[in-house]
Amino acid sequence: MTRKITRRQLLRTAGLGAGAVALGALPAAAAPEAGLLRGGGRALLGGSAGRGVLSLARVWPADADQWAALWSFDDTHARFDDGSVELLLWPGDLPRLDALGIRYRVTLPDLLAHEASLREAARGRRAVAVDVPGTGTTYRKLDAVSPVEALAGVTSYYGDLRALADAHPDMVQLFELPETSLEGRTVYGIEVCSDVAREDGRPVFYMDGLHHAREWPSGEFTIMFAYELVTGYGKDSRITELMDSVRTVLVPVQNPDGFTRSRDALTSYLSAHTPLDTPLLVSEQEYHRKNTRSHSGAPHPPLETGAGIDTNRNYGFQWGGDGSSGSPTSQTYRGPEPFSEPEARNVRALLSRLHAVTLNSNHTHGRLLLRPPGARTFGAFPDEEILTELGDAQAAHNGYRSIFSYELYDTTGTTMDWGYGAHGSLAYTYEHATSFHPDYPGYIAEAWTDGGVRESFLVLAEAAANPAWHGVLRGRLTDASGAPLPGRVSVEKTFEIPLWKDGDASNPAGIPALTEEHTSEMVTDADGSFVFHVNPSRRPFEPDEGVPYTVTVTAEDGRSASRTVHVGRGDVANLGEVAVS
Numbered sequence: 001m002t003r004k005i006t007r008r009q010l011l012r013t014a015g016l017g018a019g020a021v022a023l024g025a026l027p028a029a030a031a032p033e034a035g036l037l038r039g040g041g042r043a044l045l046g047g048s049a050g051r052g053v054l055s056l057a058r059v060w061p062a063d064a065d066q067w068a069a070l071w072s073f074d075d076t077h078a079r080f081d082d083g084s085v086e087l088l089l090w091p092g093d094l095p096r097l098d099a100l101g102i103r104y105r106v107t108l109p110d111l112l113a114h115e116a117s118l119r120e121a122a123r124g125r126r127a128v129a130v131d132v133p134g135t136g137t138t139y140r141k142l143d144a145v146s147p148v149e150a151l152a153g154v155t156s157y158y159g160d161l162r163a164l165a166d167a168h169p170d171m172v173q174l175f176e177l178p179e180t181s182l183e184g185r186t187v188y189g190i191e192v193c194s195d196v197a198r199e200d201g202r203p204v205f206y207m208d209g210l211h212h213a214r215e216w217p218s219g220e221f222t223i224m225f226a227y228e229l230v231t232g233y234g235k236d237s238r239i240t241e242l243m244d245s246v247r248t249v250l251v252p253v254q255n256p257d258g259f260t261r262s263r264d265a266l267t268s269y270l271s272a273h274t275p276l277d278t279p280l281l282v283s284e285q286e287y288h289r290k291n292t293r294s295h296s297g298a299p300h301p302p303l304e305t306g307a308g309i310d311t312n313r314n315y316g317f318q319w320g321g322d323g324s325s326g327s328p329t330s331q332t333y334r335g336p337e338p339f340s341e342p343e344a345r346n347v348r349a350l351l352s353r354l355h356a357v358t359l360n361s362n363h364t365h366g367r368l369l370l371r372p373p374g375a376r377t378f379g380a381f382p383d384e385e386i387l388t389e390l391g392d393a394q395a396a397h398n399g400y401r402s403i404f405s406y407e408l409y410d411t412t413g414t415t416m417d418w419g420y421g422a423h424g425s426l427a428y429t430y431e432h433a434t435s436f437h438p439d440y441p442g443y444i445a446e447a448w449t450d451g452g453v454r455e456s457f458l459v460l461a462e463a464a465a466n467p468a469w470h471g472v473l474r475g476r477l478t479d480a481s482g483a484p485l486p487g488r489v490s491v492e493k494t495f496e497i498p499l500w501k502d503g504d505a506s507n508p509a510g511i512p513a514l515t516e517e518h519t520s521e522m523v524t525d526a527d528g529s530f531v532f533h534v535n536p537s538r539r540p541f542e543p544d545e546g547v548p549y550t551v552t553v554t555a556e557d558g559r560s561a562s563r564t565v566h567v568g569r570g571d572v573a574n575l576g577e578v579a580v581s
């Protein structure tokens, strides 16, 4: 079926694509791990014995069993040469470490107090004026900014996205993702390129941030790239060429509910003026990682410990596997079904309308540049040579360790693996910084410039235009006599995505596979010619040649014609004249 509406209209108005598997409502909350879940504010604030603030610890696992036992703890991604790893200890974790017999040392007994002292120390420092586009005085908030905050230079993602689109209508287009978040917040993205309203077939670079609520730099760097592009266009030849040749699509805040909970934690406390158990209350919220899905039955209790689903374990490719948890209060809880969460469904819907040749999902921390696959059991993915070459090329600028994602630890159900596994995108996960949200003035601008984050993003964005790394469909729309006609071109494909070990205990929903529909559109030139830069028609794990694309050209008067075509990475498929009748 040919769609008669544009890609952008789809993004504004559509629910999930027609090919999306209809997933049922979230089942009744699964039983939480005993003792870890405290529902509602009262119990949380009661100050029961044995609870404490959040701490950091270094842990020396001695054998495979001890490594395996660490799955259920909150890993910060910090690795040390002596084989130790850093964990963020939540209330109740210390006795669990003791019970496991793992050697550990608490390195920071009170994380929040430590950060408060850093903030205090920074207060006296004069804010250094930096000439970096899109930077301010502190981390952005999601949307609303109070008059007092505005005076202090605080801005918001949504305010800044709107302002960018208003100021640069020729280069920036704001769009809404199809679904609101669990708490009803709109999720926004922007498309940035020259002549952005033209629906052409330029290759796409996709990037997002803030899957994980506490990882504040991940959203900052995502939106800063938009400022870099619009500021440099027409002035910097490299940026100008990028803007003319690649469409950049950015979603700075994938998880607005979790981010709001984390970013506003301190403000919420200070405005409450009540004698609460301050450090626990604030740090539990500020270090929240997941979305805010309740496991206690209440709609969205803001103070429920362990609330949420890890939206970066909720994607469908090999969902349910190693490195994701089936336990609701776990920090890596994957959810009851693939794509159970609107935040992950949004990215799925967006990517199913694009050909994102290159893709990056931003996170903190660890100074790592991770490439697929997420789980060790897969070994290397089919495009390993390109993935390594391109990963190393980015890391050469920011000094991050360029490694297989599983070398950090196993993951499944991530954006990165979905991008590669479902679409063949050259997909990466960045782990910026050395803590989840470092002091803003001491980190963001310098990491962007001297630290090489800007440069590494440019390398990945430019790689989308590399003809060796994607496919090209070209041709010309004509009438029966060969006279050129302007019109639209759609490229469609339906295919299957494997889940983890189909049907075993890790896949309790018993879903054998996901059926995905990929549909993208462009408008031809006035003379009917088209050049559509696409991902390979053969998805990475499809057998044989894979399912071909169906390319449909439709003239303005509604006459159409279709062709099926295979196109590989680095191939140009020339359809020649495609006559409608």
Ligand SMILES: [Zn+2]
Residues within 6 Å of the ligand: 211, 212, 215, 363, 364
């Ligand atoms: Zn993360």
